[in-house]
């Protein structure tokens with residue numbers, strides 16, 4: 001009995017090898033245009049011309065440092081986003097790093113626009129996320145987030161993909177929740193345990209597969225029932241991302 005199972009296994013294995021399927025663990029060459037994942041996703045806070053706050057999710061982002069020691073944050077945003085329009089107008093934005101506690105709300109902010117047909121849509125009121133005006137910029141900071149950077153735009157460039165604009169912002173203020181820190185104020189080291197208020201919780205998922213992003217984004221494929229890994233707050237319904 002044991003031998004017949006074993007020989008069955010070897011027969012299947014040999015057939016798979018002959019079909020040219022890659023062995024488990026082997027590396028497969030993919031399109032060079034495929035996204036590099038996981039990518040950390042940030043909440044970007046901005047204000048419109050009337051001072052109304054908006055927040056969206058951005059994973060085309062990164063951090064650099066100039067030789068003089070200035071910290072620069074860059075975010076790649078489609079010009080159609082309300083966030084891009086707000087940054088163009090105010091020259092400021094905030095980058096907020098969510099933790100596990102607010103993931104569903106954070107993710108929701110990446111699925112709807114803060115402006116629909118000229119009508120303001122208040123994502124803060126809908127999700128219950130809290131905000132207040134930044135200390136040094138004309139943009140909201142998300143007080144639920146353990147890490148908050150306030151940035152002033154110093155340069156804007158077209159992204160080579162022709163679809164995104166990159167805003168480079170100099171960090172003018174940086175706040176970290178004490179519970180997310182190891183090492184104290186003088187030698188701050190972010191710790192990554194989300195259960196202790198740490199930050200490394202939100203990654204972009206495979207947009208290409210499902211037409212959607214996000215850890216908590218719908219898990220099904222097109223046309224199937226959409227489900228979220230996490231329940232949404234305030235009775236919000238799972239939804240596919242708006243196209244805009």
Ligand SMILES: Cc1cc2nc3c(=O)[nH]c(=O)nc-3n(C[C@H](O)[C@H](O)[C@H](O)COP(=O)(O)O)c2cc1C
Nearest residue numbers: 056057058059060077078082083110112113114213
């Ligand atoms: C995980 C995730 C990552 C995203 N990354 C980006 C991005 O890098 N650039 C971008 O323009 N939009 C990105 N989006 C989409 C925007 O967050 C989304 O279009 C949002 O509704 C824009 O809101 P706004 O119009 O209020 O600015 C992402 C969404 C999610 C969920």
